[in-house]
Amino acid sequence: MATAITNPTEFEYAGGTVAREQVSLWRDGLRRLRRNRLALTAGIYLILLVVVGLISLVWTPYNPNRIGTCETYALPGGGHPLGCDDLGRDSLSRLMVGTQVSLAVGVATSVIVLLVGVVVGLVAGYFRGPVDAAFSLLINIFYGVPPLLVAVALYVLLGAGLVNIIIAISATVWMDMARLTRGQALSIREREFIEAARAGGARAGKIVFGHILPNALGPIIVQATFVIPVAILTAAFLSFLGFGVPPPRADWGGMANEGLPSLQGGFDPYILLWPALALSITLLAFNFFGDGLRDAFDPRQKR
Amino acid sequence: MPGETLGLVGESGCGKSVTALSILGLVQRPGRIVGGKILFKGEDLVRMPVDELRDIRGRDIAMIFQDPLSSLNPVLKVGFQIDEAMQAHDKIPKDQIERRGVDLLKEVRVPDAARRANDYPHQFSGGMRQRAMIAMGLSNRPEILIADEPTTALDVTVQAQILELLRDLNEATGTSIMLITHNLGVVAGLCKRVIVMYAGEIVEQGPVEQIFESPQHPYTWSLLRSIPRIDADRRERLRSIEGLPPDLIQLPPGCKFSPRCPYRIERCFRDDPQLKEVAPSQEAACWVTMKRAYAEMGAATITDTRPGAASGVRPPKGVAAKVVDARTIDAAEGPVR
Amino acid sequence: MSSATLDAERQRLGTEEPLLRVVEVVKHFHAGVIGSVKAVDGVSFDIRPGETVGLVGESGCGKSTLGRLITQLIPATSGQVVFDGVDITKLRGEKLRQQRKQLQMIFQDPFASLDPRMTVGDIIAEPLENFGLVTGRQKDARVQELLRVVGLNPYFNNRYPHEFSGGQRQRIGIARSLGLNPKLIVCDEPVSALDVSIQAQIINLLEDLQREFKLTYIFIAHDLSVVRHISNRVMVMYLGKIVEISPSQELYDSQEHPYTKALLSAIPVPNPRVESQRRLIELSGEIPSPLNPPSGCRFHTRCPIAKVPTPCADTEPPLEQKAPGRFAACHFSERVRTV
Numbered sequence: 008m009a010t011a012i013t014n015p016t017e018f019e020y021a022g023g024t025v026a027r028e029q030v031s032l033w034r035d036g037l038r039r040l041r042r043n044r045l046a047l048t049a050g051i052y053l054i055l056l057v058v059v060g061l062i063s064l065v066w067t068p069y070n071p072n073r074i075g076t077c078e079t080y081a082l083p084g085g086g087h088p089l090g091c092d093d094l095g096r097d098s099l100s101r102l103m104v105g106t107q108v109s110l111a112v113g114v115a116t117s118v119i120v121l122l123v124g125v126v127v128g129l130v131a132g133y134f135r136g137p138v139d140a141a142f143s144l145l146i147n148i149f150y151g152v153p154p155l156l157v158a159v160a161l162y163v164l165l166g167a168g169l170v171n172i173i174i175a176i177s178a179t180v181w182m183d184m185a186r187l188t189r190g191q192a193l194s195i196r197e198r199e200f201i202e203a204a205r206a207g208g209a210r211a212g213k214i215v216f217g218h219i220l221p222n223a224l225g226p227i228i229v230q231a232t233f234v235i236p237v238a239i240l241t242a243a244f245l246s247f248l249g250f251g252v253p254p255p256r257a258d259w260g261g262m263a264n265e266g267l268p269s270l271q272g273g274f275d276p277y278i279l280l281w282p283a284l285a286l287s288i289t290l291l292a293f294n295f296f297g298d299g300l301r302d303a304f305d306p307r308q309k310r
Numbered sequence: 311m312p313g314e315t316l317g318l319v320g321e322s323g324c325g326k327s328v329t330a331l332s333i334l335g336l337v338q339r340p341g342r343i344v345g346g347k348i349l350f351k352g353e354d355l356v357r358m359p360v361d362e363l364r365d366i367r368g369r370d371i372a373m374i375f376q377d378p379l380s381s382l383n384p385v386l387k388v389g390f391q392i393d394e395a396m397q398a399h400d401k402i403p404k405d406q407i408e409r410r411g412v413d414l415l416k417e418v419r420v421p422d423a424a425r426r427a428n429d430y431p432h433q434f435s436g437g438m439r440q441r442a443m444i445a446m447g448l449s450n451r452p453e454i455l456i457a458d459e460p461t462t463a464l465d466v467t468v469q470a471q472i473l474e475l476l477r478d479l480n481e482a483t484g485t486s487i488m489l490i491t492h493n494l495g496v497v498a499g500l501c502k503r504v505i506v507m508y509a510g511e512i513v514e515q516g517p518v519e520q521i522f523e524s525p526q527h528p529y530t531w532s533l534l535r536s537i538p539r540i541d542a543d544r545r546e547r548l549r550s551i552e553g554l555p556p557d558l559i560q561l562p563p564g565c566k567f568s569p570r571c572p573y574r575i576e577r578c579f580r581d582d583p584q585l586k587e588v589a590p591s592q593e594a595a596c597w598v599t600m601k602r603a604y605a606e607m608g609a610a611t612i613t614d615t616r617p618g619a620a621s622g623v624r625p626p627k628g629v630a631a632k633v634v635d636a637r638t639i640d641a642a643e644g645p646v647r
Numbered sequence: 648m649s650s651a652t653l654d655a656e657r658q659r660l661g662t663e664e665p666l667l668r669v670v671e672v673v674k675h676f677h678a679g680v681i682g683s684v685k686a687v688d689g690v691s692f693d694i695r696p697g698e699t700v701g702l703v704g705e706s707g708c709g710k711s712t713l714g715r716l717i718t719q720l721i722p723a724t725s726g727q728v729v730f731d732g733v734d735i736t737k738l739r740g741e742k743l744r745q746q747r748k749q750l751q752m753i754f755q756d757p758f759a760s761l762d763p764r765m766t767v768g769d770i771i772a773e774p775l776e777n778f779g780l781v782t783g784r785q786k787d788a789r790v791q792e793l794l795r796v797v798g799l800n801p802y803f804n805n806r807y808p809h810e811f812s813g814g815q816r817q818r819i820g821i822a823r824s825l826g827l828n829p830k831l832i833v834c835d836e837p838v839s840a841l842d843v844s845i846q847a848q849i850i851n852l853l854e855d856l857q858r859e860f861k862l863t864y865i866f867i868a869h870d871l872s873v874v875r876h877i878s879n880r881v882m883v884m885y886l887g888k889i890v891e892i893s894p895s896q897e898l899y900d901s902q903e904h905p906y907t908k909a910l911l912s913a914i915p916v917p918n919p920r921v922e923s924q925r926r927l928i929e930l931s932g933e934i935p936s937p938l939n940p941p942s943g944c945r946f947h948t949r950c951p952i953a954k955v956p957t958p959c960a961d962t963e964p965p966l967e968q969k970a971p972g973r974f975a976a977c978h979f980s981e982r983v984r985t986v
Contacts, residue, residue: 518919533843555842
């Protein structure tokens, strides 16, 4: 097969150059993302949040768990820019440490949901038929279970703990990811390049992970981004209700819980304000960033 | 001209559909008509206010499209949609509209027209839908019917029926037809006059017999020889046009066809040729024209259709890079062999 | 081609064993409660090595389904597809996968048939890697060789499909199918999505490749002029059945089936003089639904020479030899001339 039939001199390659500059779809998406101000701001905030979380692992202004660092209910000012809580612990230090729990819950849940949802979705969507029916039934059953019930049940069965919270939340949100992936797989498997891959002797694994998954990755990543704020909010809510991370470990939901009586008592609104504010801004940031990602990588799926 | 059948031929992206949309002022943003005039009965449509143009659209100049399914509203009955087209203008008296709707469907040979008028578009086959579109286009007795690739989505037997219908309508009603297509056979069957477009410009125009028998622009000539013909000896190798149409964002200097033309001369890379008469009522935009290509470059026996093959002319040095951008060539990226 | 060389060709073809033998192949798609779509309904033919056989018909006639049955991209409901002596409808799993090396396909839509997330090099190399035919550095060399063979710049291997035009993409698809050195390539409408000036390039390329690599083609298209140009023989399909098989040289001058004649009469010829003489044989009605095809001869509802009810509406005509090398499924093929 050494001889070429067409004998192109430098000037006669069929069609020759390509019109557009060489950009991969990913780089194209990144460029669009960078032009989205809101998403960019949200992204920068999230990076800062991660940095704060990392710093708090090794350093905080005060020991966040030491009671009596300052006067109880101390208002912001002095050596304590955010004031102190009902036990005289430094609010800024606690807020910084609370970042760890939120990020850990968010990211870990997202990763678990990604793994479970994508595998279930791909298998159901690619093999269709009875496999799909079985998985779809499973998905619907899980949809029927109230998230709070699962969380409380796990709390009762396994006790309090970060890992249990992550498992509980993952168990209640993986279905959206599975459904999305299944839909993607169902439509992508009908496209002609899948048929072409089969004609070229590709095995099922290669088709699923080499062709379907990469083409579904855009929406999947976007969905994974949206899982993070949901997980953070749920975790905070559980903590607020007292089913969350056991004290004395600081987390935003627990801090809000502790701040509630002082607000109701009318002596220190700040204890509740700081975790609530941190939570709100973080959730907004994740949502704006997720929206930006969706617009950048999945333009067809705009709101 | 009134009653004429005009064919507008070219490949995708050559600007033939945009030309038609311009006539009706339907070019979408960011597109814009930057100059020139479109005269309809002595009035310039480009300068006409939007609401006056809207009156002309559908009433005096109607248009039908390639995909009749997406041009019809899926939730409204076909008959209702035809009636609606008539209600939009005051040309047809109100009391006659409904009867005329059914008559129109009969006229475009939809069998059992009275019943089919109450059907929804999805109940029609592709060919029937295109007939319904034609009925709608004709509903206000337009003077010009612009048909943009009306048969491209249809099977060949259905295509033949639609073309025959258009031919008969032209003869019976005197409606002028402007047919936009990439299919030269369709033009040969329906049109009296033909315009060939390439890269947004008219390269040749004239009476259909003349254009098909002695095309003078190398593009027209090559196009006619690059298609397999059902009536020809099948063993003959097709004379393909090498290269690709230019990127309209980055047009080559001089003649737009020069990067692909076997008969190009040096001048073609420098100056853009204008349309000029090459035979009675036939015009071509070419510095060489096929007469000269036959006489001097042996066009009759050419088998090598690569750019510049017949004339031996390569792009001049300064221009070469730009011609490369015009998507004919690219080997500068690495050593060849 | 003179008739002497034509005879020689026929003789040559006649002495060889068929490369592909399709026997009474049937494909029914279930369509829920309303029954099943009889997409391909009992089709038989042979293809000899080195031949190009065209398959034409209008949309919904089952030609693309037949192409996918031959490559076993979809399983047949019944019947045999014997390739190189092996009935590939019986093969499953790894054995079927191994068979794909011999039997390749070129797809219609050059925009849909290339994975947009892969580079051209990876697309072309994928079949080779599936069978462990290339490794490491060999891969680039082989990909570049294939790119050169189809007339593309070999240094395009790191580009993505969206950077190419339709014709260039179709060349990439062709390079992909050539890599495994197949014996038979099913070309499913390979030029219908392309511009007129590009179609000729691809047709010429396919012809050159056939000569160079001793390929056998099944060329599926709705455009009879293109099919006739590239094929040695043409098979005409109507509603899941083959109605006529004819050497392409003879097809334009005489037909043995009224549908073929009607199809030919509808093709516009790019010559105004021919066009003004053309007489369209208009078929009454529309193509019936393949859910519920007509009884007897499927064409009888639209046929200008059918005798209804007997025999056309109650007896299905078999595909018979009407003249040397010419087959048709019609009760009255001797009367087709009079249409």
